[in-house]
Amino acid sequence: MDTSTHSPSQAPSAATPSVSLGNGESRISRAKDKVKLKAESVDVFYGDTQAIKSIDLDIFENEVLAFIGPSGCGKSTFLRCLNRMNDTIDICRVEGRITLDGKDIYAPERDVVLLRAQVGIVFQKPNPFPKSIYENIAYGPRLHGLAKRKAELDDIVESSLRRAGLWEEVKDRLDKPGTGLSGGQQQRLCIARTVAVSPDVILMDEPCSALDPIATAKVEQLIDELSESYTIVMVTHNMQQAARVADRTAFFHMGDLVEVDSTDNIFTNPQDQRTHDYITGRFG
Amino acid sequence: MTLSIEQRREHRLTTIEKSLARRHRKENGFRRLGLAAVLAGLTLVTILFASILTKGIPAFWQATLYTEIHFDPEVIDLPPAPVREAGETPYAFNERHTQWMTQVGLVNWQSLIDASLERALGEEVEPRQLRDLRALVASGERYALRDRFIADPSLLGDTVTIKMLAGADVDVWVKGNIDRDLPDARQQLSPQSRAWIDVLQDEDVLRQSFSTALFVNTDSRSSLASAGLAGAFMGSLFMMLVVIALSVPIGVSSAIYLEEFAPKNRLTDLIEININNLAAVPSIVFGLLGASIFIGYLGLPISAPLVGGLVLTLMTLPTIIIATRASLRSIPPSIRQAALGIGASRVQTVFHHVLPLALPGILTGSILGVAQALGETAPLLLIGMNAFVANVPGTPLEQSTALPVQIYLWQGNELRNFFEARTSAAIIVLLGLMLSLNALAIWLRKKFETRW
Amino acid sequence: MSNLALIAMLLMLMALAYHLGLTRSRAVASHRDVRLHSRPGYYGTLVALWCGLPAFALFLLWSLFAAQLVDTLVVQQLPVDLVASLSDRELQTLMRRIAALADGRGVAGGGSPEELAAAAHMARLETIGQLSLAAVTAVVAVVGLVFARRRISPHWQARNHVERVITIALGASSAIAIFTTIGIVLSMLGEALRFFSFIHPADFFFGTVWNPRFSSAGAGAQGQFGLLPLLWGTLMVSVIALLVAIPVGLMTAIYMAEYASPWLRSVAKPIIEILAGIPTIVYGFFALTVIGPFLSMLGDLVGINIRTTSAMTAGIAMGIMIIPFVSSLSDDIITQVPKSLRDGALGLGATKSETIRQVVLPAALPGIVGAFLLAASRAIGETMIVVLAAGNNPVLHANPFEAVSTITVTIVNQLTGDMDFASPQSLVAFALGLTLFVITLGLNVIALVVVRKYRQQYE
Numbered sequence A: 001m002d003t004s005t006h007s008p009s010q011a012p013s014a015a016t017p018s019v020s021l022g023n024g025e026s027r028i029s030r031a032k033d034k035v036k037l038k039a040e041s042v043d044v045f046y047g048d049t050q051a052i053k054s055i056d057l058d059i060f061e062n063e064v065l066a067f068i069g070p071s072g073c074g075k076s077t078f079l080r081c082l083n084r085m086n087d088t089i090d091i092c093r094v095e096g097r098i099t100l101d102g103k104d105i106y107a108p109e110r111d112v113v114l115l116r117a118q119v120g121i122v123f124q125k126p127n128p129f130p131k132s133i134y135e136n137i138a139y140g141p142r143l144h145g146l147a148k149r150k151a152e153l154d155d156i157v158e159s160s161l162r163r164a165g166l167w168e169e170v171k172d173r174l175d176k177p178g179t180g181l182s183g184g185q186q187q188r189l190c191i192a193r194t195v196a197v198s199p200d201v202i203l204m205d206e207p208c209s210a211l212d213p214i215a216t217a218k219v220e221q222l223i224d225e226l227s228e229s230y231t232i233v234m235v236t237h238n239m240q241q242a243a244r245v246a247d248r249t250a251f252f253h254m255g256d257l258v259e260v261d262s263t264d265n266i267f268t269n270p271q272d273q274r275t276h277d278y279i280t281g282r283f284g
Numbered sequence B: 001m002t003l004s005i006e007q008r009r010e011h012r013l014t015t016i017e018k019s020l021a022r023r024h025r026k027e028n029g030f031r032r033l034g035l036a037a038v039l040a041g042l043t044l045v046t047i048l049f050a051s052i053l054t055k056g057i058p059a060f061w062q063a064t065l066y067t068e069i070h071f072d073p074e075v076i077d078l079p080p081a082p083v084r085e086a087g088e089t090p091y092a093f094n095e096r097h098t099q100w101m102t103q104v105g106l107v108n109w110q111s112l113i114d115a116s117l118e119r120a121l122g123e124e125v126e127p128r129q130l131r132d133l134r135a136l137v138a139s140g141e142r143y144a145l146r147d148r149f150i151a152d153p154s155l156l157g158d159t160v161t162i163k164m165l166a167g168a169d170v171d172v173w174v175k176g177n178i179d180r181d182l183p184d185a186r187q188q189l190s191p192q193s194r195a196w197i198d199v200l201q202d203e204d205v206l207r208q209s210f211s212t213a214l215f216v217n218t219d220s221r222s223s224l225a226s227a228g229l230a231g232a233f234m235g236s237l238f239m240m241l242v243v244i245a246l247s248v249p250i251g252v253s254s255a256i257y258l259e260e261f262a263p264k265n266r267l268t269d270l271i272e273i274n275i276n277n278l279a280a281v282p283s284i285v286f287g288l289l290g291a292s293i294f295i296g297y298l299g300l301p302i303s304a305p306l307v308g309g310l311v312l313t314l315m316t317l318p319t320i321i322i323a324t325r326a327s328l329r330s331i332p333p334s335i336r337q338a339a340l341g342i343g344a345s346r347v348q349t350v351f352h353h354v355l356p357l358a359l360p361g362i363l364t365g366s367i368l369g370v371a372q373a374l375g376e377t378a379p380l381l382l383i384g385m386n387a388f389v390a391n392v393p394g395t396p397l398e399q400s401t402a403l404p405v406q407i408y409l410w411q412g413n414e415l416r417n418f419f420e421a422r423t424s425a426a427i428i429v430l431l432g433l434m435l436s437l438n439a440l441a442i443w444l445r446k447k448f449e450t451r452w
Numbered sequence C: 001m002s003n004l005a006l007i008a009m010l011l012m013l014m015a016l017a018y019h020l021g022l023t024r025s026r027a028v029a030s031h032r033d034v035r036l037h038s039r040p041g042y043y044g045t046l047v048a049l050w051c052g053l054p055a056f057a058l059f060l061l062w063s064l065f066a067a068q069l070v071d072t073l074v075v076q077q078l079p080v081d082l083v084a085s086l087s088d089r090e091l092q093t094l095m096r097r098i099a100a101l102a103d104g105r106g107v108a109g110g111g112s113p114e115e116l117a118a119a120a121h122m123a124r125l126e127t128i129g130q131l132s133l134a135a136v137t138a139v140v141a142v143v144g145l146v147f148a149r150r151r152i153s154p155h156w157q158a159r160n161h162v163e164r165v166i167t168i169a170l171g172a173s174s175a176i177a178i179f180t181t182i183g184i185v186l187s188m189l190g191e192a193l194r195f196f197s198f199i200h201p202a203d204f205f206f207g208t209v210w211n212p213r214f215s216s217a218g219a220g221a222q223g224q225f226g227l228l229p230l231l232w233g234t235l236m237v238s239v240i241a242l243l244v245a246i247p248v249g250l251m252t253a254i255y256m257a258e259y260a261s262p263w264l265r266s267v268a269k270p271i272i273e274i275l276a277g278i279p280t281i282v283y284g285f286f287a288l289t290v291i292g293p294f295l296s297m298l299g300d301l302v303g304i305n306i307r308t309t310s311a312m313t314a315g316i317a318m319g320i321m322i323i324p325f326v327s328s329l330s331d332d333i334i335t336q337v338p339k340s341l342r343d344g345a346l347g348l349g350a351t352k353s354e355t356i357r358q359v360v361l362p363a364a365l366p367g368i369v370g371a372f373l374l375a376a377s378r379a380i381g382e383t384m385i386v387v388l389a390a391g392n393n394p395v396l397h398a399n400p401f402e403a404v405s406t407i408t409v410t411i412v413n414q415l416t417g418d419m420d421f422a423s424p425q426s427l428v429a430f431a432l433g434l435t436l437f438v439i440t441l442g443l444n445v446i447a448l449v450v451v452r453k454y455r456q457q458y459e
């Protein structure tokens, strides 16, 4: 395997001010140089089968990083390592080292509650709680005691919904169940729910795969806006989507991180044959 | 008014950290609560079994006298037993036989026992102490002696060592189930009887021996020490036979119909809801049904295992139907489609392909249903199966009781310190039977377990 | 000819019919050189069914009515004045004597001339009856056989006919469940209405005193049949039982589903489920010999006098009995809450217990409420535990440490001993049973609807 393509010390390559993308949309990239999350030779096992093989990866502050790769190659598994969601799977075992702001997130003294408040996650299938829209958003802040007064909580709910671009659509029915929204709205609700805790990093596991194109466009726009102030790591199997929203893209294949580079480079000038095959549609 | 993201993050981390300790304490508390609940459940099972086993196991052994009985021809003064002559009507022979039996019954069998005890004690017992002496032996033993003689009249004149159950009070005393320091007035045995017990124990005439009476005798009111489970066991057996013969075929048939043939319409829905509700109807209601319809309306005999079996059948049906349906449902549709695809009819598909695969599940469900029926008490009380029955029933139409009902009857007996143990022993027998049935079901399930 | 011989004869005829159908259909097939609609076995079965079914139906009808018919004929033959002079019970005794004489068992004293004559008549009638039954069934069987055999042709859809019979038989089996329910409702309604002809329904449903007296003492309708003390006792015991079972059962389910190691789960679950298989009479005995004395010992420690049999004793035992019921139902329901909801809460940084309490349980609430309702219905209908351990004291009072009586206990009390279906003392059992049935049915229906709704929510 060609490891040189994703050396951990590699600098962010999105230095050009504007990137022209497939759909003609243009986007200002931000300067990013601070490493937010760092994975060092991470292995993940489900029972005896290895799902992730010795991955090294740096994730920079306020970048949008996309994971692409054929289904079953370990994208979700790796993503879930970043906020220890894999802890909830009995047979899953993670080895290696992952740090957030330089501190090991798998260290024994590390508190997952705190970690997950810093690294939020949005899932493939929208999973609003069977509670009102308001309660869905308020759940995280309440849990962590982030709002002292009702007014504060109202404020958090409103700003989170605004951030998720959902406020105008739901402000008159905050007391209606969140499960009554459309699929796209539900997913944005889930994003707003995550945002309400003000995490540093938001992980998204194929957030649009259950949505129609219009809802997908809305969520993509939202990701773009969020990337101003959040580090976003998203899994997608849709290469156009990666091209549209990601600053950098990482290609996974059978548990290996084959290469990671600026989205442009990955799509125009892949270093690895497997990446080339994948983006040209030979497999996946 | 809105805080910036950075401000919020700063604020957030410190706030969360402050509350973490409290939240983890709560988490641990909750987890311990759960563990406590599980442990409570386990402890209760343990206490339940421990209390029943510690009480019941000793009752499988019973104070028994091994004495030499002399079949004294002076006491047993009888003509030879009648033999049926040719041409005699059954009725006439019955008359003669009854007469002879009456004579046998008039023999003073008790005096044979008295004499043998006197010999064992090595002392002459005065007539006024006879009561104390007779308290030592279960009062039913004189009939056992009589029956022994009837079975083998050649014993006349012989001296044989015979095993006789000691009286219930003796058993209680020997096992220490009554406080030995209680004043005489509150003891069940007189001081003289107690003294004799010590003598007999010293001479090893009185010792603990495995209680076959518990298994071969029927219930008894006059001779408490010899009360046994045989009648109740046969009653339960007959009922279970009725239940198996009726509820399994009917239950399986209706499950097959509902699962494989029934059109999806209101009527089927109704039957379905109805079965679910029947499964939750209190068992005593089935007893009322039995009392009113089977006994009151159809005039079936009271206290009969047949009626008990019918009532329990109706009660068990929903269980078996539900289990069978679940079992049928677990057979993947692909099997049906494959069979239908090669031209088999619906009926052939079901009987040749689906049913054999569902059989383990059906068997398991049926066994569990029968085990449940075996332990049922309440409905049987309402159809008279709590009557005192002194004979082992020979057919499902004869009066009978059942194991759980026998437990009910024994636990209510006045002689608590004897019957508490006896009842526990009966419970052990019942639970043993039920556990074996359950084990059989589990074994079947394990043996035939298939993953689709 | 005895019934057994008759059945054997019919079975043999059916076997013959099967064989004839089989050979005939084969012959038809080879003779005309055509394909039969069905395999020969089906023709055989169908001919056997034609032969056996009508004959057996006839036989059953006869068995149901023959004895009555013979009795009626014999009674008609008896001297009219003799019959007129006898009471019903005496007539029954007479008939029993005649029957004993007729089948040769004989009676003491040999029987009067009228009895002997009647016995001879009865014996004759029975012989005639048996012979004619044998003849008629045989004829019906043979006619069916011949008819069906002659119909055998390649076009006759034998398999479809056989399968129709099978399907109808299966359908008839599933109708039995319906008939059971109808039987329950009708029998209880009928007897309860008879009870209400003695006692006004308002006095029953709203009466606060339960004192039925004894029918044998000729009390008749003088007793007081107030339901409320019994209902109250039932409620008290059930509430105590639920207070024991719900926390323990629910927490057990939660711990097993969310926390327990696979090892603990595999060991503890079956052990706790053992509690579900134990007969209730055993719980009653346990309550009486362990729980009751334990409570009264506790009472002595605190200095209050607690009876061994009380609402508390019965309630605790019943609670123990329902623990596995509550826990397995809750377990089913909790594990049905999708993992995605849990992940949602955990991903926000909720602890496990927060996830369970704030997300899983609220999401599972309808199902859990359904489970509790089913448990409540169990508790209300439970009999043996309360019969043994509740103390049978049908008085309105609020002290759980005192004896109470319940609906089920009273049903048992009123119906055991002399069963006299004509006195309100016995009939009240059916009114109580009906009340019990309606209460538990209501709870079950609500519970099933709630649980079903809940299931659909996550399908």
Ligand SMILES: Nc1ncnc2c1ncn2[C@@H]1O[C@H](COP(=O)(O)OP(=O)(O)O)[C@@H](O)[C@H]1O
Binding pocket: A046, A051, A069, A070, A071, A072, A073, A074, A075, A076, A077, A078, A089, A091
């Ligand atoms: N909960 C699990 N238990 C066992 N194996 C799993 C589990 N989740 C994923 N896997 C396995 O790990 C590998 C990677 O899966 P995943 O990370 O979900 O792939 P992707 O998201 O790239 O499609 C797959 O082979 C999958 O079968």
Ligand SMILES: [Mg+2]
Binding pocket: A075, A076, A077, A205, A235
């Ligand atoms: Mg995935």
